[in-house]
Amino acid sequence: MSLRIVVCVKYVPDATGDRRFADDLTLDREDVDGLLSELDEYAVEQALQIADGADDAEITVVTVGPEDAKDALRKALSMGADKAVHVEDDDLHGSDVMGTSLVLAKAVERTGYDLVICGMASTDGVMGVLPALLAERLGVPQVTLLSEVSVAGGVVTGRRDGDTASEQLEASLPAVVSVTDQSGEARYPSFKGIMAAKKKPVESLDLEDLELDADEVGLAGAWTAVDSATERPARTAGTVVKDEGEGGKQLAEFLAGQKFI
Amino acid sequence: MAEVLVLVDHVDGAVRKPTLELLTLARRIGDPVAVALGAGAGGTAGVLGEHGAVKVLTSDAPEFADYLVVPKVDALQAAFDAVSPAAVLVVSSAEGKEIAARLALRIGSGIITDATDLEAGDEGPVATQAVFAASYTTRSRVSKGVPVITVKPNSAPVEPAAAAGTVEALTVSFGETASGTKVVSRTARESTGRPELTEAAIVVSGGRGVNGAENFPLIEALADSLGAAVGASRAAVDAGWYPHTSQVGQTGKSVSPQLYIASGISGAIQHRAGMQTSKTIVAINKDAEAPIFELVDYGVVGDLFAVVPQLTEEINTRKG
Numbered sequence A: 001m002s003l004r005i006v007v008c009v010k011y012v013p014d015a016t017g018d019r020r021f022a023d024d025l026t027l028d029r030e031d032v033d034g035l036l037s038e039l040d041e042y043a044v045e046q047a048l049q050i051a052d053g054a055d056d057a058e059i060t061v062v063t064v065g066p067e068d069a070k071d072a073l074r075k076a077l078s079m080g081a082d083k084a085v086h087v088e089d090d091d092l093h094g095s096d097v098m099g100t101s102l103v104l105a106k107a108v109e110r111t112g113y114d115l116v117i118c119g120m121a122s123t124d125g126v127m128g129v130l131p132a133l134l135a136e137r138l139g140v141p142q143v144t145l146l147s148e149v150s151v152a153g154g155v156v157t158g159r160r161d162g163d164t165a166s167e168q169l170e171a172s173l174p175a176v177v178s179v180t181d182q183s184g185e186a187r188y189p190s191f192k193g194i195m196a197a198k199k200k201p202v203e204s205l206d207l208e209d210l211e212l213d214a215d216e217v218g219l220a221g222a223w224t225a226v227d228s229a230t231e232r233p234a235r236t237a238g239t240v241v242k243d244e245g246e247g248g249k250q251l252a253e254f255l256a257g258q259k260f261i
Numbered sequence B: 001m002a003e004v005l006v007l008v009d010h011v012d013g014a015v016r017k018p019t020l021e022l023l024t025l026a027r028r029i030g031d032p033v034a035v036a037l038g039a040g041a042g043g044t045a046g047v048l049g050e051h052g053a054v055k056v057l058t059s060d061a062p063e064f065a066d067y068l069v070v071p072k073v074d075a076l077q078a079a080f081d082a083v084s085p086a087a088v089l090v091v092s093s094a095e096g097k098e099i100a101a102r103l104a105l106r107i108g109s110g111i112i113t114d115a116t117d118l119e120a121g122d123e124g125p126v127a128t129q130a131v132f133a134a135s136y137t138t139r140s141r142v143s144k145g146v147p148v149i150t151v152k153p154n155s156a157p158v159e160p161a162a163a164a165g166t167v168e169a170l171t172v173s174f175g176e177t178a179s180g181t182k183v184v185s186r187t188a189r190e191s192t193g194r195p196e197l198t199e200a201a202i203v204v205s206g207g208r209g210v211n212g213a214e215n216f217p218l219i220e221a222l223a224d225s226l227g228a229a230v231g232a233s234r235a236a237v238d239a240g241w242y243p244h245t246s247q248v249g250q251t252g253k254s255v256s257p258q259l260y261i262a263s264g265i266s267g268a269i270q271h272r273a274g275m276q277t278s279k280t281i282v283a284i285n286k287d288a289e290a291p292i293f294e295l296v297d298y299g300v301v302g303d304l305f306a307v308v309p310q311l312t313e314e315i316n317t318r319k320g
């Protein structure tokens, strides 16, 4: 029987550019370049490795995001995923994590899955909670924040490196997994992969397809509200000295002045 | 006054500092009721009472150690049902955030993660967040349900405030999904004897410029002279010079100490994301153009192999 793997990938503003808020205090996606969240490349990589080790597997990448989010799907397809699902609807604008996880749960259920793989966190919201929410909504085990993962005989195992301990985890499929950037370098798409991706199917779904109402998602359906967003004032230029033999002592003097010594 | 649930982060009964900070914040919005779970839960009551907990709900069922996350969600939900609080506060650790999120979904509430401050507002608690690698500050609220908020360590002072701290056993009935993810084995991390990275008042970090595991004792010696925790950039961690648990940044730990000293670290956006909220920032780097210098209160352009030992020696001399 075929192993159905679904990878959730997010389209995010480029962290090396200027990220901004729009007038309605949602993420400004108009004037900022977007890309596949780098942390989701690790999720795609692990999906590809798990699929390689299975008799028969199919990888579907899913994103919830605007028109341009197709770029993120294409990148994942060019890495080697088989097909893609794009959930796109004007009413999704401004969704919080509860809305996003609701839409993703519906999309994943519609696609069919044995294993859902997510990144450890998106590089914009950085909440790191969506995989746990997805598991809660789907009613399947969460095996999250793994630095090592493998699947065999309908069981997923992995290592979770926590603050105070490192844990070896185990759960039966179906399950939701998230992987960290310690799980293994993500591959670069090959030229062949990029060409092949152009022909791979991308299915577009809207809220109606997922049997969701507009007021369950988006800014209107959000359970959180942002009252204000202010750019942090640039740090006032500090003192920078060149070491001419006394740099360590000068620094000690500064630290003593600040009462750290 | 309304009650506020606080999930206790403890190791065998020893309460970690971020929980005491949560109690300070909880008192701004109500009477803290603490929930302590797992082995040694009962032993937390003393210190929680000294820091304002009016009540401590405890359960030491083995499920908390044997299975991942969900048993704690079941327990927190039981506490929520027993108390009907005005808000739920949890420490922003990886596990804390997952527990908080699942609880929020179950009780039909919004969630705010990684708050750096919290105050009472007309429409419920208002949380401050530092977003986009701390380049923006937002003020947010939960607009539906009972606010569930996770708070970053070092966001509030620890303030003693005597309260009853009455211990009550919490009855938890675990749901079907509680035993979904088994913890097959657990290897405790060896203690370094240094402060916990996320809780430390001072963090001294080394990057690619440290140029090898064999040179990290230089960074450790500086840290020890200041009673600081040791951090590392991802470049240093990926090279295998220092453990991943010490990584500071977007995919490592996020720290906001009083003082952050970066040595041989360029200041890439992903590193800045984890340290930009530090109160005072100091850098030692031989490249005057390194982006880290845009952040510093004090910077030394120089070779860390000369500057760091001199600094350590000077600190040790001054301390006498």
Ligand SMILES: Cc1cc2nc3c(=O)[nH]c(=O)nc-3n(C[C@H](O)[C@H](O)[C@H](O)COP(=O)(O)OP(=O)(O)OC[C@H]3O[C@@H](n4cnc5c(N)ncnc54)[C@H](O)[C@@H]3O)c2cc1C
Residues within 6 Å of the ligand: A008, A009, A010, A011, A027, A037, A039, A040, A043, A062, A063, A064, A065, A095, A096, A097, A098, A100, A104, A117, A118, A119, A120, A121, A122, A123, A124, A125, A126, A127, A128, A129, A130, A131, A224, B110, B111, B112, B113, B131, B132, B140
């Ligand atoms: C700066 C900022 C702050 C925010 N703060 C809050 C807040 O406090 N409360 C709140 O409810 N919402 C908040 N949001 C909204 C929230 O980030 C989005 O709803 C988001 O899609 C889910 O959270 P995340 O991106 O942080 O996910 P994370 O939990 O960090 O993402 C983990 C993984 O989930 C998957 N994933 C996440 N989003 C998608 C997607 N759209 N499509 C496919 N896969 C996805 C990916 O695999 C990703 O690696 C914030 C957004 C921003 C930009």
Ligand SMILES: Cc1cc2nc3c(=O)[nH]c(=O)nc-3n(C[C@H](O)[C@H](O)[C@H](O)COP(=O)(O)OP(=O)(O)OC[C@H]3O[C@@H](n4cnc5c(N)ncnc54)[C@H](O)[C@@H]3O)c2cc1C
Residues within 6 Å of the ligand: A038, A039, A181, B206, B207, B208, B209, B210, B232, B233, B234, B235, B236, B247, B248, B249, B250, B251, B252, B253, B263, B264, B265, B266, B267, B268, B269, B270, B271, B274, B284, B285, B286, B287, B290, B302, B303, B304, B305
């Ligand atoms: C998705 C993603 C997540 C990431 N997460 C993180 C993260 O959590 N944390 C993190 O740190 N990075 C993270 N990174 C990596 C980040 O982009 C940088 O690559 C990394 O921070 C660089 O580390 P560095 O500053 O030590 O090394 P470099 O950028 O190579 O800088 C080394 C610096 O040392 C200086 N130097 C060299 N020799 C000396 C000397 N003798 N004396 C003084 N100075 C010297 C150099 O001038 C240089 O500025 C992430 C990247 C990605 C894509």
